[in-house]
Amino acid sequence: MYAVAEEGLWATGAKRTNPEEVAGFIRAGQIAVARLDGRLVGCVRIHEVNDTTSEFGMLAADPVHRxxxxxxxxxxxxxxxxxxxxxxxxxxxxxxPREWSHPSKEFLADWYGRLGYTVTGVGAVEESYPSLAPLLATTCDFVIYEKDLRA
Ligand SMILES: CC(C)(COP(=O)(O)OP(=O)(O)OC[C@H]1O[C@@H](n2cnc3c(N)ncnc32)[C@H](O)[C@@H]1OP(=O)(O)O)[C@@H](O)C(=O)NCCC(=O)NCCS
Incomplete structure (x- = not known):
């Protein structure tokens, strides 16, 4: 589902995750799925970052149910x-991508804004995720968004 959303970001054949890693997330109770008429149409990973903060990632919806x-x-x-x-x-x-604008990322930046998220920081992939950097086809940053759930 990320093939289009992250087209051009990853080197050909690069895998961001694998079945073993996802199985570990499921065993840890970190994966939630959405169903429509019994059919699996989306998923998200939720995990704890520290005592006050949690993070979600791997958010995806079935392309035919977007x-x-x-x-x-x-x-x-x-x-x-x-x-x-x-x-x-x-x-x-x-x-x-650090040097260019990706339409799917522009959509997500707007959408997360509408959902109440604001940018709190930017990190360099090569510094924070050195094992991922060689898999990228283009230099990337990761933009951190946060939402205060007490608001
Ligand atoms: C991001 C993603 C999970 C959104 O899923 P979705 O089920 O389409 O999301 P929603 O229907 O709740 O909302 C999509 C927004 O796009 C708008 N939209 C309108 N028509 C749409 C369409 N045909 N397709 C997608 N979005 C549409 C909606 O109005 C909505 O905005 P709003 O909440 O302000 O009204 C989905 O696009 C996806 O799987 N993308 C690829 C993976 C990805 O980029 N994940 C995020 C990584 S950080």
Whole structure:
């Protein structure tokens, strides 16, 4: 599902994750899925960053079911779950090319803004995720977004 959303960012054949890693996330209770009429139409990973902050990632909606609110409902579910766990802040990281603008990332930046997220920082992939940097086809930063769940 990220093939189009991150087209041009990754080297050909590069894999951001693998079945073993995802199985570990499922065992750890970090993966939530959305179903529509029993069919799996979306997923998100939610995990703890520290005592006050959790993060969501790997958010994806089935391409044929986009624009129906699946993504928004998954983000809301993640926020409720984090609030119930007593955390104040939800965070996410958006991978963006450093030198050019990617249409899917522009859409996401606007959408996360509409969902109440603001930019709190920018990091360099090569510094924070050195194992991922060689897999990239273009130099990327990750933009950190946060939302105060108490607001
Ligand atoms: C980001 C993503 C999960 C959103 O899922 P979605 O189920 O389409 O999301 P929603 O329907 O809740 O909302 C999409 C927004 O786009 C708008 N939209 C309108 N028509 C749309 C369409 N045909 N397709 C997608 N979005 C549309 C919606 O109005 C909505 O904006 P709003 O919440 O301000 O009203 C989905 O596009 C996706 O899987 N993208 C690829 C993976 C990715 O980039 N993940 C995020 C990495 S940080």
């Amino acid at each position: 624009g129906l609110g699946v993504g928004r409902d998954l983000v809301r579910f993640a926020e409720r779950r984090v609030q119930d766990a007593g955390h104040d802040t939800m965070r996410l990281e958006l991978l963006v």
